[in-house]
Amino acid sequence: MKTFNKVFTVVVLLFLYVPMIVLGAASLNAGTDPAVWKGLTLFNYGELFRDGVLLPLLLNSVIVAVISSMLATILGTMASLGIHAMGPRMKRTVMGVTNIPLTNPEIVTGVSMALLFAFIGTLLKISNVLGFVTLLIAHITFNLPYVILSVTPKLSQMDPDLREAALDLGCTSGQAFFKVVIHEIMPGIISGALMSFTMSLDDFVISYFVYGPNFVTLPVEIYNYTKKPLQPKIYALFTLMFLVILLMMVLMNLLEARDDRRQSLARRALAGRRERAAE
Amino acid sequence: MRNKTLAAPYLVWMAIFTVIPLGIVFYFAFTDGTGAFTLANIDNIGNYLPIFVKSVWLALVSSIICLIIGYPVAYYIAGRSHRGQRFLYMLVMLPMCISFLLRTMAWVALLDDTGILNGFITALGMKPLPLIRTNAAVVLGMVYNYLPYMIMPLYTVIMKIDPRLVEAAQDLGCSNPQVFRRVVFPLSVPGIVSGFTMVFVPAVSTFYISQKLGSSGTTLIGDVIESQFKTAYNPNLGAALSLVLMLLVLICIGVMNRFSGDGEVATV
Numbered sequence: 193m194k195t196f197n198k199v200f201t202v203v204v205l206l207f208l209y210v211p212m213i214v215l216g217a218a219s220l221n222a223g224t225d226p227a228v229w230k231g232l233t234l235f236n237y238g239e240l241f242r243d244g245v246l247l248p249l250l251l252n253s254v255i256v257a258v259i260s261s262m263l264a265t266i267l268g269t270m271a272s273l274g275i276h277a278m279g280p281r282m283k284r285t286v287m288g289v290t291n292i293p294l295t296n297p298e299i300v301t302g303v304s305m306a307l308l309f310a311f312i313g314t315l316l317k318i319s320n321v322l323g324f325v326t327l328l329i330a331h332i333t334f335n336l337p338y339v340i341l342s343v344t345p346k347l348s349q350m351d352p353d354l355r356e357a358a359l360d361l362g363c364t365s366g367q368a369f370f371k372v373v374i375h376e377i378m379p380g381i382i383s384g385a386l387m388s389f390t391m392s393l394d395d396f397v398i399s400y401f402v403y404g405p406n407f408v409t410l411p412v413e414i415y416n417y418t419k420k421p422l423q424p425k426i427y428a429l430f431t432l433m434f435l436v437i438l439l440m441m442v443l444m445n446l447l448e449a450r451d452d453r454r455q456s457l458a459r460r461a462l463a464g465r466r467e468r469a470a471e
Numbered sequence: 472m473r474n475k476t477l478a479a480p481y482l483v484w485m486a487i488f489t490v491i492p493l494g495i496v497f498y499f500a501f502t503d504g505t506g507a508f509t510l511a512n513i514d515n516i517g518n519y520l521p522i523f524v525k526s527v528w529l530a531l532v533s534s535i536i537c538l539i540i541g542y543p544v545a546y547y548i549a550g551r552s553h554r555g556q557r558f559l560y561m562l563v564m565l566p567m568c569i570s571f572l573l574r575t576m577a578w579v580a581l582l583d584d585t586g587i588l589n590g591f592i593t594a595l596g597m598k599p600l601p602l603i604r605t606n607a608a609v610v611l612g613m614v615y616n617y618l619p620y621m622i623m624p625l626y627t628v629i630m631k632i633d634p635r636l637v638e639a640a641q642d643l644g645c646s647n648p649q650v651f652r653r654v655v656f657p658l659s660v661p662g663i664v665s666g667f668t669m670v671f672v673p674a675v676s677t678f679y680i681s682q683k684l685g686s687s688g689t690t691l692i693g694d695v696i697e698s699q700f701k702t703a704y705n706p707n708l709g710a711a712l713s714l715v716l717m718l719l720v721l722i723c724i725g726v727m728n729r730f731s732g733d734g735e736v737a738t739v
Contacts, residue, residue, distance in 0.1 A: 197544075198547060200544065201543070201544045201559070204544050205559075208566045208615070208618065208619075209566065210581070211569075211577030211581075212566060212569065212574075214580055214581060218577075227580050227587045227590060267484065268481065270478070270480065270481065271477065274475050274477035274478025275478050278478070289485050290485070292485075292489050292493070297672055297673070297693075297717070297720055299693050299696055300496070300716060301489075303496065303696065303700060303710070304492035304496045304713070307710065311495055330488075333488045333489060336484070396679075418683070427573075430569055430573050433569070434569055441565060445557060449554055449557075452553070
């Protein structure tokens with residue numbers, strides 16, 4: 193059973209990486225059809241940097257992702273503190289609202305926001321209401337639940353005495369937050385912010401319904417591209433992005449593994465010293 | 472900072488950008504282009520019943536396949552050392568950081584009539600197979616894209632199972648299959664429920680996968696909604712269909728939560 197599971201896991205992982213291999217090969221292919229190998233070239237990578245179309249769109253995606261995840265993190269952390277102070281009944285209602293964007297199909301969220309913006313547009317008599325602001329609002333909205341769901345558990349895990357001790361020692365409520373509470377919940381805030389950032393960077397479905405022609409993000413443009421004959425420089429861009437993310441993840445893994453090793457070494461040393469002291 | 476008012480900006484935000492938009496969807500579903508009340512859109516939904524059934528069916532099949540494939544993988548990862556777990560988990564999540572549009576395009580290149588797989592098949596001297604534009608291709612696309620969503624919660628739940636429970640069951644005379652059936656599996660049900668939901672919801676409402684890997688025969692409800700807003704421009708019908716889709720998902724989540732036995736909505 194163990195070996196079966198092992199082999200099976202390897203097969204599934206290979207399955208998950210098949211398209212990556214196809215995209216990587218297509219980016220190096222001299223022909224435009226990924227199914228026909230016409231020889232090795234780096235032309236597509238050169239094209240990517242020469243044509244100056246895709247990289248600004250990637251920048252647009254990053255801009256929306258950075259701003260929306262930052263704002264969602266601030267608003268969401270504040271909300272988590274508020275929710276933490278609520279009674280169970282109110283908490284349940286608020287968490288129910290928080291769950292709406294998570295459980296609703298993305299297409300419904302996208303459509304409902306598009307209708308809202310169209311409504312606001314007619315109300316304010318703006319003919320093309322869709323653009324950067326609507327995109328940002330939509331991204332903040334779907335990012336907020338991720339922040340709240342990662343911060344609230346940290347708040348309930350936190351020892352409430354810590355904050356009270358800070359208050360007893362003369363901190364104001366604000367000081368107690370910035371000197372004590374925020375450090376306790378920081379891992380939750382960081383993971384919420386990271387999750388928001390990745391969700392936002394990769395979002396297509398919701399963006400597709402609320403973007404305007406003046407501000408297009410990379411996933412939306414890819415969708416518009418895939419209706420036309422594909423341009424191989426897209427493969428090049430994503431192969432590069434994949435490699436960068438792979439590198440970052442491997443580095444993070446190595447750093448964490450090193451920390452682990454150090455911690456276990458320290459623990460062992462400490463235990464050894466205690467033993468010697470006991471002797 | 473025990474202050475409920477800190478949540479106020481958030482609640483105002485959610486009211487304006489989540490609750491009111493759903494109200495507008497509701498309003499559009501029950502009005503016509505001029506804003507007059509009508510039941511015509513709801514009435515029209517009957518014509519789309521086969522598409523609804525098809526969407527639910529394909530999403531259900533995909534979710535079940537994801538569960539069957541994802542469970543052994545999650546189980547295997549959860550049984551590794553701390554470092555091994557982190558590494559394998561990273562490998563599962565990594566493909567998700569590439570745009571799902573492009574990953575789907577890669578499958579088009581693989582499955583196309585003149586695609587990579589058929590290239591191999593013809594090279595072996597066999598006739599090319601009709602791989603793309605089939606139900607199976609759409610299911611494959613769904614399984615591929617959403618499998619990590621199944622593995623993620625399953626792994627989290629299985630990892631947290633107290634190994635002493637397994638040992639206790641073994642001490643009390645359970646064989647390995649019995650341990651799995653009577654201890655590990657029942658304890659992993661919450662993970663199954665949230666994994667199932669996380670695969671089913673995006674799968675039932677997708678429009679890109681079916682456009683690329685399917686044919687006109689595999690038009691899904693997401694495709695119809697998308698076309699009402701982007702090409703056919705009948706937002707009223709689109710809103711009515713969205714409303715039904717939303718209800719469908721809510722019912723599905725409700726049923727799934729019955730299985731797990733707790734009232735909380737299964738997410739993430």
